[in-house]
Amino acid sequence: MTTTQTRPTRLDSTPLPVPLKIAAAWTSLMFLYVYVDIYGFFKPGVIDDILNGIVFEFDISATLLTSFLVLLAVPAMMVMLSTTLPARANRVTNLVVAGLYIPVTVFNAVGETWEWAAFYGLSIGLELFLLAAILRWAVTWPRVPTLPASAAIADGHDGRRPSA
Template sequence: MFCYVYGDYFELYVPGKLQDMLNGEMALGAVTQGLLVGTAVLMAVPSLMILLSLVLPLPVCRWVNVCVGLFYAAIMLLILFNGAWSFYMLFATIEIILTLQAVWLAWHWPKNLQSAT
């Protein structure tokens, strides 16, 4: 999550980025309430996954972690190949590695808690 935040924060230093923001433009087009709500949901999911990983039943938790992890890794791969600046590529690479590690761990969780002890 910190890589997402730092990447977006450092991106504010990219020449022209602040002016685009002042003009109401984002990477996905003109800023609208719907676009900002969608972005907020996208950014809230990693935080929610911490709680969900603790409270969901193990089989559901496994599949939610695998699906969400693969989805976020795919998003970061798209950013990597979209001509991002080097600092953003570094953060994206770290995010992909960490997210795929979470997917791998979820995939290899024991089928039940008793076999984990």
């Protein structure tokens, strides 16, 4: 009887492009937003307040619901924008939007009791972790070296399109 030994192989861990990493983080953030809101409905009194026309401390209105839609639409749009914008615009947009969403995320803890500290602490902590990852990837976006003008001319390229 013969036994064959197989050599262990390394798994391929090809690095993902930065836009895909950032889009994945925005997608994860969206899932957390949605699930934290859904799980929040299980808190005693939340459904009763909604049925009585109140969310948090605010009366339910078209303006309030539009504001909620905007708060969720921005990260949803960032998933698409992170994969389609040119690198420079992508980097700047992610830096600005992720930076603006840090205080929005922290605001979710306002008015909560210590009884719910673990729930909101974990959810806000995870959301802040994702926003920090987005900021880090945007700040450390790899740069591609450009040819100096003299090197391009020496190669026969003067930076202009060939004439027809």
